[in-house]
Structures are given as C-alpha cells and as structure tokens.
Amino acid sequence: MSADEQVLSYPIPSDAALDPPAEWAELRGTCPVAHVTLPSGDRATLLTRYEDVKQVLADPRFTRLLTAPDAARLSDTEDGGLFSSDMAAILPDSGEEHQHWRRLVGKWFTAKRMNALRPVMARIAEDLIDDMVEGGAPGDLKASLGFPLPVYVICDMLGVPAADRDRFSYWSDTLLNLTRYTKDEVEAAQAAFFQYMSDHLAAKRAEPGEDLLSELIAVGGPEDGGLNDLQIVVTGMGLLVAGHETTANMIGKMVSMLLADRSRWEALLADPKLIRTTVEESLRLDANSGFGLPRYLKEEIEVSGEHLPKGTTVICSMAAANRDESMFEAAEVFDATRSPNQHLAFGAGAHSCLGQALARTELQVVLEVLLRKLPSLELAVPVAELERVEGLAVGGLRTVPVRW
Amino acid sequence: MKVMVDQDKCCGAGQCALIAPEVFDQRDDDGVVILLEAEPGADQHVAVREAAAVCPVGAIEVIEEA
Numbered sequence: 001m002s003a004d005e006q007v008l009s010y011p012i013p014s015d016a017a018l019d020p021p022a023e024w025a026e027l028r029g030t031c032p033v034a035h036v037t038l039p040s041g042d043r044a045t046l047l048t049r050y051e052d053v054k055q056v057l058a059d060p061r062f063t064r065l066l067t068a069p070d071a072a073r074l075s076d077t078e079d080g081g082l083f084s085s086d087m088a089a090i091l092p093d094s095g096e097e098h099q100h101w102r103r104l105v106g107k108w109f110t111a112k113r114m115n116a117l118r119p120v121m122a123r124i125a126e127d128l129i130d131d132m133v134e135g136g137a138p139g140d141l142k143a144s145l146g147f148p149l150p151v152y153v154i155c156d157m158l159g160v161p162a163a164d165r166d167r168f169s170y171w172s173d174t175l176l177n178l179t180r181y182t183k184d185e186v187e188a189a190q191a192a193f194f195q196y197m198s199d200h201l202a203a204k205r206a207e208p209g210e211d212l213l214s215e216l217i218a219v220g221g222p223e224d225g226g227l228n229d230l231q232i233v234v235t236g237m238g239l240l241v242a243g244h245e246t247t248a249n250m251i252g253k254m255v256s257m258l259l260a261d262r263s264r265w266e267a268l269l270a271d272p273k274l275i276r277t278t279v280e281e282s283l284r285l286d287a288n289s290g291f292g293l294p295r296y297l298k299e300e301i302e303v304s305g306e307h308l309p310k311g312t313t314v315i316c317s318m319a320a321a322n323r324d325e326s327m328f329e330a331a332e333v334f335d336a337t338r339s340p341n342q343h344l345a346f347g348a349g350a351h352s353c354l355g356q357a358l359a360r361t362e363l364q365v366v367l368e369v370l371l372r373k374l375p376s377l378e379l380a381v382p383v384a385e386l387e388r389v390e391g392l393a394v395g396g397l398r399t400v401p402v403r404w
Numbered sequence: 405m406k407v408m409v410d411q412d413k414c415c416g417a418g419q420c421a422l423i424a425p426e427v428f429d430q431r432d433d434d435g436v437v438i439l440l441e442a443e444p445g446a447d448q449h450v451a452v453r454e455a456a457a458v459c460p461v462g463a464i465e466v467i468e469e470a
Contacts, residue, residue, distance in 0.1 A: 058461070102415065106435035111421035340457035350415050352460035357418035 010036035010046055010315060011291060017386035017397055018257055020287040024048055024320040033306040036315065039178050042072035044294070044313040048320035050327035050344070052303045057316055058349030062295040063093040071296045072313035074393075075178040087190070090234045102354060104219065104227065105235060108157060108212045109354055114361040117153065121362060124152050125369040137403035138380035145370075146251035146400065150362055154243025158236060159211025160200055167196070172244040178291065179391035197236045201229070212239070239355070247359045249389075249396030251366050254282040256400055257334070260383045267336055269375055272368065278336045279363045284322045284343035285334055288388055288395035292317040293347060318344040374404040405449055406467040407456075409439045413463040420464060424451035428464075437463060 014021040027034050027048040034046040047053050056062060066072065067089050092098045107113075125145065132144035148165070155162040174181050174189035181189075201213060208214040213236050219226035227235065258264045258278070268274055297312045308314065322343045325331045346353035353359070370377060379386075380401040389396045407427065409420075416435030420428035427448050429438040444452055456464040 103434035103436065106416035107431075107433055109418065110416065110430040110432070110435045111418035111425070112430060112432075114418070114422075340454040342458055346417070346460065348460050350413075350461060352415060352417055354416075356460075357422060360422065 007043070008034060008036045008046070010038055010044070014287065014388070016384070017388050018253070018260055018287060018383065020319065020323060024317070024323060028320060028324055032304040033308070038072055038074055038315075040073040040075060042313070044072045044315050045308060046292075046315045046317060047303060048317050048324075049304060050321040050324035053316040053318055053321035053344055054348045055303065056295050056301070056314055057293060057318075057344065057347050057351070059295075059301070060094060060350055061299055062297055062314075063351065064294060064296075065089060065093050066294055066296050066313065068296055068298075068311070070311045072294075074291070074294060087194075087234055087237075090230055091238070099350065100225075101227065101231070101235075102350075104216065105212070105239070106354060109357050111357050114357045117358075118361060118365055120156075121149070121153060121365040122369055124149055125366055126373065129369065129373050133374070133404070138401045139403075141255055141400040141402045142248075142252040142397060143399065145366065146255070147248045149251065149366060150243055150247040150359075153358070153362060154240060157212050157243075158239060159204065159209045159213055160236075160240065164196075167192075168240055168244060171196075172241045173392075175241055176245055176393040177391050178393055193237055194233065197233045197240075201232060201236065242353075242355055243358070245392065245394040245396065246355075247362050249392075249394055250283070250286065250359065250363060252397050252400040253286055253288060253395075254279065254363060254367070255370065255377075255402070256379065256383075256386060256397060257282050257285065259377065259379045259402070261334070262378065264334060264336060265371075265377070268367070268371055272371060274336045275364050275367050275371075277339055277341065279360060279367065280341040280343065281334055281336055281338050282363070283345035284328070284338075284341055286322075286345065286395070287319055288397070289319040289345060290395040291315070291393045292319070316344075318347065377402055377404045405444060405452065405469060407439060407442055407444060407452060408465040408467075409437045410463040410465075411436050413461045415461050415463075417460050419458050419460070420455035423455045423458070424448060427452055428455060 012021045012023050032049045032052055036044055036046045038044055065088055092101050128145045128148055132139040151165050152162050171189050171193040174186050204214045205217055216232050222228055268278060293316045295314045297308055297310055300310045301308050323331045346356040380403045387398045389398055414437045418430060420437060421430050427441045427444045429440055431438055452466060456466045
C-alpha cells in the first residue's frame, strides 16, 4: 500500500474504548507517511512511527500554527477551529520569543512547586472520594473525581473561582471539540470566554492575588520583559483549557486501564512504589489520547524516506508512535516497571507540554489516594461497555462506572 | 559518571527534578534546569540515566566512565 492509493478518514474510529484501532500497526508497518482526510474535508499527512513523530515534533522550525492559507483546517467549522484561529497566533510560537513566554509561565510548573501542591491535591482527592462514596455505589469516577480535581487545581493556580467551573467546562469543550458545535456556538463561546478572562484580569490588576495571572501582570508589559495584555488573556484561557480536559480525562482512562485488568491494580496495592512508572505506562498506552498534534511544514523535509513538500499539514499521532515495536520492547504489553519510558504523550522538543509536571503529579496523587482509600475499587460495567467521548481534540471516556 | 546540562535547550518540563531530585533542580524564576551534582554517586546512576533518557529536549548528557 503506497501513500497515494488510499485516503483514510482521520481520526480513525476505534470500536473498543481502551484499545487502539488496528490501522495503527498497519500504518506503522507499511504506510508510515499516510494521506488522510480531516473532519474539515482537507487533506493532511499522518505520521505513526516513533522516530518520525519525534523528529517532526522536536523540529523547532515547525509549530502548531495552522494559520497559513494552505494549511489544513482541522474542524468542520468554517474557520477550521482552534489551531487556525486568530487567538492561536497571539502567543509567540517559535524561537526566542516562544522560549521567553514559556519561561515566564514555566516557573509555575516546576517539580518543586508541584511537589509542594501534593498535600493540597491529596486533600481535594480525599474529599471528592468521600463524596462519591457517600453517594453510594456505583459511582462515576470521571464526574466525581477525574474531572473536578484538575479543575480545582488549575482554578487555584490561576486565581479564578472554581464556582464558575461549569462555564469553563463548556468553553473548554467548545474550543477543543472538532465536530460537535456550529461555528456560531464556537464563536459565541470564545467571545464569552475572552470577555470573562479580560474582566478577571482587570479585577486582578485592581486587587492582585498570589496566583499565576496576578504575577504575570506584576512582571509588567513587553518593555519590562513581560507580556502584553492580550497575551496574558490568551495565556489564561489556554492554561484553563489545557488544565481541564487533558488530565481530567486521563484520570478516568488511567483508572479504567488499571481496573480492566485488575492484576495491574493489585500489583500497585502490593507495591505502591510502582505508582510513578505505572502513570507513565498508562500515558504511553492511552489508545484514546485524542487527535494528536498538527504541524505545518514551512519547509520541505524527509520522513521515513518520503519527501514531504513545503505547505504540508502533518498530524503526529503520539498514541500510535507510543506503541511502536521498534522503540518499545513488547510495545502492546502494559509493563508497570518500564523504565526509561520515553513515550510521547506530552509531545517532544521545545513545545512539549508545559503542564506535564502538573499532570504527572495529579495522576500520581489521585492513584495514591484511590489505592489507600478504596483498595477494593473495580469497574461496575464490563470493559466493553465503556464509551469514548467523540469529537474531542483530547480523548476521554463518557463515564467511568465503579464500585468498591 | 559525569553529567552535563544544556540550560539554553531546557524547556522546564521538570522530569529530571522529579526523577532525580538530588542531582537536578530547577531555577525558581523560570523553571530552567540546575545541575546540583555533576558527578553523582552510584546510588543516583539509575535515576540520572532515566532522567537523561526522558528529557523532552535531550538537554542532559551523561558520560559513563569506564
């Protein structure tokens, strides 16, 4: 099968909630540079091999920005969605300016800060689990714990009221969903979200707190080495969205993976030291991680021996790459002791996930608290009945029914 | 074992400081890596190798001595 003979629809549907589509292995084996059609109808090039995905993601010349006239649009709304929007172009996306932005914000996501947040996260997790238990089994681990925990944490970091979380969830969903909303709905949600964040920043300017946004304001404008007002608004929106769907969904998927084969859960009960490597292995084997990361090629490159012309929109499937046998021994096997685990769940290179230490810490803490408080936890439905959320740039399960 | 870090490359992911906190730290003002121990003891070698392997930008170089 050559790349020209077949055009796949992307994302590739999968019947099982926790398992990858069969096409991944086929593509990695025989068609590592595949032509695909996106929900917008536009064509793109899908990469599924570890080396290829890592090469493109780590190449500083290429970024997520899909604002070029010949870039593919991802979503079926007229403007092509989040990656094509004007908003995406407000933050510097490459070079020294990007690094400057990243370091201004990055100080909030250091390992030290995340470790200091552990007791706070653990207390939130304990309270949420208590509430779920009080409601009686079966409970929905996603709605009770997976979703609210990262939301509380990111709201606290940004100094926005967690009481507004229903609105954030809606805005976040409209920004990240590629198929579910109309252009009008997406635009209205973006405008409302933008207004909310602008008002919030005005309030912080008048009465600063000890949160990330107050401190970004305190640095001053670009002339003082800080960001302009618009950049701060978009940074706040970006962090709020990123802190929502990603880890929120991953908690449910990780726990489902561990309970789907309960020997994994029991291994952790017997040896909680495996928590850290188990979290990494869950990230690696997440078959439902979402869309992958797009890159627009400003210059031609060669990938797996194929020439990709300038102007190509590439979709990097980190989830497919994370199961590449040429990189990972027994790649399809869940190995809670795998180390080093060089998965690409957070991307690679200078643009790899800014919040990865936060996500890792949240996943580790949730697992620690669940193992301690609910050792008898199990899925309340057969694995085959777990359902994926459709259309999201970030993949998740609709519900995670559990009993204990 | 000798360890070197490239602060210009560093993207502040924090993996090294999470995995080998006795060898790596991050600057408080921007999250950039700080090397605490350029010649870590044998008890740190496994963690240091892991930290170098998983660094998203390959900013950690490990030279194993014969």
